[in-house]
Amino acid sequence: MERRIGVYICHCGTNIAGTVDVAAVAEYALGLDSVLVARHYEHMCNDPGQNMIKEDIKEQGLNRVVVASCSPQMHEPTFRRVWEDAGLNRYLFQMANIREHCSWVTEDRRQATEKAKALVSAAVRRVFYHEPLEIKEVPVNPNTLVVGGGIAGIQAALEIADSEHKVYLVEREPSIGGAMAEFDKTFPTLDCAACILTPKMSLVGQHPYIQLMTYSEVVEVSGYVGNFKVKIRKKARYVDVDKCNGCGTCWNMCPAIVMPSKRIIRKGDVIIKEAV
Ligand code: SF4
Numbered sequence: 443m444e445r446r447i448g449v450y451i452c453h454c455g456t457n458i459a460g461t462v463d464v465a466a467v468a469e470y471a472l473g474l475d476s477v478l479v480a481r482h483y484e485h486m487c488n489d490p491g492q493n494m495i496k497e498d499i500k501e502q503g504l505n506r507v508v509v510a511s512c513s514p515q516m517h518e519p520t521f522r523r524v525w526e527d528a529g530l531n532r533y534l535f536q537m538a539n540i541r542e543h544c545s546w547v548t549e550d551r552r553q554a555t556e557k558a559k560a561l562v563s564a565a566v567r568r569v570f571y572h573e574p575l576e577i578k579e580v581p582v583n584p585n586t587l588v589v590g591g592g593i594a595g596i597q598a599a600l601e602i603a604d605s606e607h608k609v610y611l612v613e614r615e616p617s618i619g620g621a622m623a624e625f626d627k628t629f630p631t632l633d634c635a636a637c638i639l640t641p642k643m644s645l646v647g648q649h650p651y652i653q654l655m656t657y658s659e660v661v662e663v664s665g666y667v668g669n670f671k672v673k674i675r676k677k678a679r680y681v682d683v684d685k686c687n688g689c690g691t692c693w694n695m696c697p698a699i700v701m702p703s704k705r706i707i708r709k710g711d712v713i714i715k716e717a718v
């Protein structure tokens with residue numbers, strides 16, 4: 443299929459045109475392979491700018507478009523809608539960022555213009571090979587795995603669970619809380635660490651959308667985005683978790699407890715902690 447490419451260079455007021463010679467870039471673009479139209483305009487994202495492109499698509503039979511303007515983060519969806527309105531596949535389009543990547547990072551007009559030309563040339567070459575794509579909907583597993591039950595993992599789990607999505611919170615230690623559980627105060631406000639942490643720990647334990655898996659570790663992750671499979675090893679804890687009420691009597695009787703990150707040895711009333 444014959445490629446009929448249109449190139450549009452945005453001034454963005456003086457954001458781009460103050461540093462880049464937009465007329466020179468448009469003239470350069472017109473000399474590139476398969477480019478039929480190359481224009482520069484003050485604001486490509488406003489209605490007259492969008493209409494200019496739509497008219498060219500219809501009148502010149504353009505089947506691919508390059509816009510050299512700001513970051514795609516800013517206006518890629520805007521321009522994709524324009525192509526769709528003009529009857530073109532939304533993916534037969536390429537943006538070249540000549541603002542954040544060019545005019546905003548130098549005051550040297552000559553160098554900025556040369557870089558803008560190079561970015562436009564690359565975008566034209568790239569759009570040449572674009573194929574029309576269709577949007578598909580596929581089922582995804584909306585459940586979330588949060589690894590690590592420190593304060594960050596706890597907060598992430600609570601926020602996701604509050605939006606009514608199931609969360610698996612995996613913590614390798616016997617309890618969630620992490621390093622914050624060992625602090626007295628938090629920086630910089632000197633708030634009581636336990637006052638912040640413990641209500642959140644309690645919420646996690648009671649939340650209907652959170653499945654807490656303590657003393658457990660992720661051993662394998664497979665699959666792909668939207669459909670991951672995760673293997674989790676739950677370590678033996680020698681108590682019936684459903685029946686345990688956390689009274690602590692067994693803790694007092696136990697001569698030694700070994701945890702992954704530290705070893706606690708009890709000798710009479712003396713507790714010795716060792717890093718492993
Ligand atoms: S398209 Fe981007 S670069 Fe052009 S005027 Fe709009 S915001 Fe500025």
Ligand code: SF4
Pocket residue numbers: 681682685686687688689690691692693
């Ligand atoms: S003694 Fe208390 S803390 Fe230990 S397992 Fe029994 S209920 Fe749980």
